[in-house]
Amino acid sequence: METKNIGLRNIPIADTKISLIDGEKGKLIYRGFDVLDLTKNSNFEECCFLLLHDHLPNRIEFNEFTTKLKEARAIPEQMQKNMKNWRKNAHPMDVLQAFVAALAGYYDEQGSEKEISQQRAINLISKVPTIIASWERVRNDKEPIQPDPELSHASNFLYMLTGNKPDKEMERVFDVCLILHADHTFNASTFAAREVASTRAHMYSAVSAAVGALSGELHGGANYEVMKMLLDIKDENNATNWVKSRIEKGDRIMGMGHAVYKTVDPRSMVLKGLSKKLSEKTGLPWYNITKKVEETTSEIMKNRKERDIFPNVDLYSASVYYMLNIPMDLNTPIFAISRVSGWAAHVIEEKFAEAAPKPMLYRPKATYVGKYEGPQGCNYIPIEERK
Structure with missing residues (x-):
């Protein structure tokens, strides 16, 4: 199997x-x-x-x-x-x-x-x-x-x-x-x-x-992709159509959804506040654009009755780091x-750990689904005889 x-x-x-x-x-x-x-x-x-x-x-x-x-x-x-x-x-x-x-x-x-x-x-x-x-x-x-x-x-x-x-x-x-x-x-x-x-x-x-x-x-590089998205959108007024276009193509909206959280990622709430604070301090548009991306994505998914989707830690951290003048590839x-x-x-x-003072070597099991013995097996043929 x-x-x-x-x-x-x-x-x-x-x-x-x-x-x-x-x-x-x-x-x-x-x-x-x-x-x-x-x-x-x-x-x-x-x-x-x-x-x-x-x-x-x-x-x-x-x-x-x-x-x-x-x-x-x-x-x-x-x-x-x-x-x-x-x-x-x-x-x-x-x-x-x-x-x-x-x-x-x-x-x-x-x-x-x-x-x-x-x-x-x-x-x-x-x-x-x-x-x-x-x-x-x-x-x-x-x-x-x-x-x-x-x-x-x-x-x-x-x-x-x-x-x-x-x-x-x-x-x-x-x-x-x-x-x-x-x-x-x-x-x-x-x-x-x-x-x-x-x-x-x-x-x-x-x-x-x-x-x-x-x-x-798929792990640490996600907020870099979020910032690329924000720079591509450029303006809050472009966000709705940008998101709709990506979703219609079946593309993922980076920074939205999480494998574990079924509701709001608590980290995203804090970062959202920090992004807003920095936008107000710097006069930069990234918080407003990000907020529009969040709202549009959530609304579309809800209207499709697929599932509720919430921002993860990457959505607002991208703009926070950008407004701290940190180069994008350092995210x-x-x-x-x-x-x-x-x-x-x-x-x-x-x-x-007290319960296991010596580490247990991780050794997961895999199911082999390749060729083996019988009709599906492989017989070695000398290289000079191969076609």
Whole structure:
């Protein structure tokens, strides 16, 4: 009997304490905390600690943790020199994947296996933004900007990227974006990280694999496609006809619909508010165009009585990043700046979970539907005798 490829959807494969998606209620939970509550009251560094340690830090723990993050921000000078050997049009995700893997060759962390994994988690959370900002500078023939220990995680990245320190409002907008993207259970990239970790490979290998999975347009590349759509529409008055034309052709409207959420993606609600705020601040039209795309798509699908469709995290994040002056092809690497905290937490859980102190090697079963023995089998014919 042939087994259809359903992408492991709705098939539980492991327990986790890290995050929960309630698709029916439209909730996302980090270690018991509603992500909407965290975006109102917390910051990205605190959320990283929560994901890694299963509790919110007290003041001493928070100060120690943020100090470690700041001390680990710089990347080796040789790594930045090596970037100059790459072609300038190399995709930022390819650069990121390569240099994440390369970190293993630069650092020799000491301690127990779990302590080493925690050190590598700090290294990755701190250095991924520096790798991305350095590449953006290098490919534009500019010298990389070194991290500023006086700045927050969000503010420091924007500073290293542009050379300008963002105002508090812009800093907070980006900080909230990082919180929203920090984890999302067993998505494709997280599953890739855990699968590699299950072989007992180290943290850098697992996260490099996750970066590779994130690079695909069906996963991390979707908000890039959303921004291309908005630039194509150009004006709010063009949105309705543009959407109708695409749907009539059977094309998908990027940023609409989700594989897990059956109602509104809670992250999209926050990002919608951020997009509106930035549009009002900058005078740019992207929020209004995006809102029109959302409304038109929802109305058409409802009139067809097919299903209700709601915006996902990509619809409004695209315009938010664009209005933060982040180059479009850095949208997916920005995703990685945040999600690396979740990847690291999942790798540690995969390796050291109390219920399973040794990782169970992932080894799914496939149904072979090709040729075998009997009438459908293959007999080897020497190459000289083949027609």
